[in-house]
Amino acid sequence: MGLCNSKPSSNSSSPKSDLIRNKNTPVPANGTPIPAPSPLNAESQSNNNRTNVKGNDDAVIEGKKSPFFPFYSPSPAHYFFSKKSSPARSSANSTPNRFFKRPFPPPSPAKHIKAVLARRHGSVKPNEAAIPEGSEPEPAAGLNKSFGFSKHFANKYELGEEVGRGHFGYTCTAKFKKGELKGQQVAVKVIPKHKMTTAIAIEDVRREVKILRALTGHNNLVKFFDAYEDNDNVYVVMELCEGGELLDRILSRGGKYTEDDAKAVMIQILNVVAFCHLQGVVHRDLKPENFLFTTKDENSVLKAIDFGLSDFVRPDERLNDIVGSAYYVAPEVLHRSYSTEADVWSIGVIAYILLCGSRPFWARTESGIFRAVLKADPSFDEAPWPSLSSEARDFVKRLLNKDPRKRLTAAQALSHPWIKNSNDVKVPLDVIIFKLMKAYMRSSSLRKAALRALSKTLTVDELFYLKEQYALLEPNKNGTISLENVKSALMKNATDAMKDSRIPDFLSSVGPLTFMLNSLQYRRMDFEEFCAAALSVHQLEALDRWEQHARCAYELFEKDGNRAIVIEELASELGLGPAVPVHAVLHDWIRHTDGKLSFLGFVKLLHGVSSRALAKAQ
Ligand SMILES: Nc1ncnc2c1ncn2[C@@H]1O[C@H](COP(=O)(O)OP(=O)(O)OP(=O)(O)O)[C@@H](O)[C@H]1O
Ligand SMILES: [Ca+2]
Numbered sequence: 001m002g003l004c005n006s007k008p009s010s011n012s013s014s015p016k017s018d019l020i021r022n023k024n025t026p027v028p029a030n031g032t033p034i035p036a037p038s039p040l041n042a043e044s045q046s047n048n049n050r051t052n053v054k055g056n057d058d059a060v061i062e063g064k065k066s067p068f069f070p071f072y073s074p075s076p077a078h079y080f081f082s083k084k085s086s087p088a089r090s091s092a093n094s095t096p097n098r099f100f101k102r103p104f105p106p107p108s109p110a111k112h113i114k115a116v117l118a119r120r121h122g123s124v125k126p127n128e129a130a131i132p133e134g135s136e137p138e139p140a141a142g143l144n145k146s147f148g149f150s151k152h153f154a155n156k157y158e159l160g161e162e163v164g165r166g167h168f169g170y171t172c173t174a175k176f177k178k179g180e181l182k183g184q185q186v187a188v189k190v191i192p193k194h195k196m197t198t199a200i201a202i203e204d205v206r207r208e209v210k211i212l213r214a215l216t217g218h219n220n221l222v223k224f225f226d227a228y229e230d231n232d233n234v235y236v237v238m239e240l241c242e243g244g245e246l247l248d249r250i251l252s253r254g255g256k257y258t259e260d261d262a263k264a265v266m267i268q269i270l271n272v273v274a275f276c277h278l279q280g281v282v283h284r285d286l287k288p289e290n291f292l293f294t295t296k297d298e299n300s301v302l303k304a305i306d307f308g309l310s311d312f313v314r315p316d317e318r319l320n321d322i323v324g325s326a327y328y329v330a331p332e333v334l335h336r337s338y339s340t341e342a343d344v345w346s347i348g349v350i351a352y353i354l355l356c357g358s359r360p361f362w363a364r365t366e367s368g369i370f371r372a373v374l375k376a377d378p379s380f381d382e383a384p385w386p387s388l389s390s391e392a393r394d395f396v397k398r399l400l401n402k403d404p405r406k407r408l409t410a411a412q413a414l415s416h417p418w419i420k421n422s423n424d425v426k427v428p429l430d431v432i433i434f435k436l437m438k439a440y441m442r443s444s445s446l447r448k449a450a451l452r453a454l455s456k457t458l459t460v461d462e463l464f465y466l467k468e469q470y471a472l473l474e475p476n477k478n479g480t481i482s483l484e485n486v487k488s489a490l491m492k493n494a495t496d497a498m499k500d501s502r503i504p505d506f507l508s509s510v511g512p513l514t515f516m517l518n519s520l521q522y523r524r525m526d527f528e529e530f531c532a533a534a535l536s537v538h539q540l541e542a543l544d545r546w547e548q549h550a551r552c553a554y555e556l557f558e559k560d561g562n563r564a565i566v567i568e569e570l571a572s573e574l575g576l577g578p579a580v581p582v583h584a585v586l587h588d589w590i591r592h593t594d595g596k597l598s599f600l601g602f603v604k605l606l607h608g609v610s611s612r613a614l615a616k617a618q
């Protein structure tokens with residue numbers, strides 16, 4: 001492959017062509033207007049209920065018993081000095097100026113978005129938070145707070161000291177009282193029932209336990225043992241992580257990691273998040289506070305915790321409730337139309353913080369942070385960015401792409417040049433492959449030919465990921481795959497969570513377009529075709545070299561696949577309905593000399609049928 005000299009890099013994500021369906025209310029494909037940057041969410045300064053650590057933005061308040069006491073609390077004098085000095089001494093080579101030109105204050109505990117707290121506690125002040133219509137918190141009366149968990153917590157465990165506290169619960173050590181495990185220590189997250197004042201809050205706890213139970217077993221996910229309840233509390237029993245929160249380690253290092261150390265953290269985060277996504281679980285609250293080290297050792301394993309805001313998401317579904325923590329929230333979450341890509345954004349924020357010690361999006365108020373997330377481009381010009389590797393910068397930028405279709409997936413991020421050569425990297429199966437293959441199988445032969453041409457322009461770096469994915473589908477001896485390979489690869493990785501996220505169903509059905517059963521069942525696909533099927537035009541488009549990719553592909557298409565096409569046929573290829581004045585719109589997409597596709601038409605065809613058009617057609 002790679003007939004052209006251009007050196008593009010990157011890969012897949014489907015034309016979000018896949019059906020866009022909302023969980024609760026339909027949202028236009030492009031998302032709804034921005035909810036937040038209005039007085040609605042203004043001034044959220046005091047909404048942090050964390051009492052264990054650092055309640056305030058950049059300060060560290062009284063103590064949790066963490067050994068990683070965050071001694072790095074920037075002196076306000078730095079800012080004072082920096083502000084005062086910058087205009088006067090703005091010479092570019094003034095070293096002090098460079099030093100004090102920290103773009104934002106260093107990381108600190110993130111607050112949950114107000115809407116999260118509101119929908120859980122039901123105590124919304126008028127205009128305080130944006131809540132999706134039709135999901136107003138219900139009154140506390142008549143709520144069923146029985147979870148069906150075992151009632152024998154007190155018989156089995158003896159609670160010890162508190163080790164952490166969050167908005168919804170507090171965590172203590174505990175010991176097995178008897179039996180083989182007598183004396184062994186565990187962690188118990190205690191969630192008081194009196195705090196569950198809405199049906200949503202109860203449902204969240206139910207789902208938190210369900211998801212933990214289903215996902216436990218991954219090396220970078222806190223091990224779950226069991227859940228109990230009594231009249232007052234729910235008790236979630238887990239392995240005890242004694243190494244403290246990732247946030248505390250970031251702070252204890254003065255906010256900066258070497259590239260190698262940041263990479264080691266990133267690999268573990270991406271591993272567990274790619275695993276969750278394959279299971280159809282979106283975490284929705286990824287932040288350094290929600291990753292714990294198992295031991296105090298420098299090289300300790302990192303574990304994801306706190307699935308309190310997590311949810312199942314079907315491959316063709318968009319979620320629309322605004323949840324998460326403001327500094328880490330993805331733009332499409334604020335637009336109320338999102339899926340697993342939102343977690344990858346949060347990982348991008350964590351990566352940015354690890355590498356430079358500052359937050360990429362910062363403001364004093366919630367609405368200010370939202371505005372920054374939606375509109376601002378994070379700075380890569382300030383120190384230390386220019387001295388970091390170009391791969392590191394590229395990695396972070398591709399996680400922080402505001403368009404979720406152009407963002408890398410977690411599995412793709414593990415294949416990124418910055419990461420892929422590290423030890424311990426094993427690229428996992430990526431669910432986006434199934435979405436893309438599905439869109440490909442539904443495409444016309446003309447679009448397939450266009451995608452094939454594009455796939456021939458992929459570079460070694462881009463092919464690396466596709467090769468890994470193809471290998472995971474375990475092609476047979478003659479190097480081809482069929483629907484059976486796809487199904488069995490999925491089933492091999494399946495946990496109980498997959499049932500709730502309906503990933504296997506997604507493969508074999510879609511109403512009138514029973515795509516794969518009809519097509520892949522009766523034939524096999526080789527690696528070349530797989531590349532055409534599993535590449536993402538949107539992601540390639542995000543690259544600086546996209547134009548080269550596309551031009552090069554068009555040349556190949558001209559030789560091999562281009563043919564005369566009439567406007568009506570092209571219109572139907574692109575799913576344009578009768579309401580669209582096709583002759584006016586598509587005029588430039590067909591070459592007048594020979595009736596074949598022009599470059600513009602070729603690029604349009606690569607993108608395929610728009611999701612809106614597809615939704616209308618069904
Ligand atoms: N398995 C564990 N081992 C050790 N400490 C833990 C464990 N699980 C949780 N903790 C500590 O308890 C804190 C609170 O737990 P968790 O984040 O699950 O609670 P929460 O109420 O959902 O928090 P939040 O306000 O972030 O939603 C964690 O930040 C961590 O410090
Ligand atoms: Ca937490």
Ligand SMILES: [Ca+2]
Binds near residue numbers: 285307
């Ligand atoms: Ca939580």
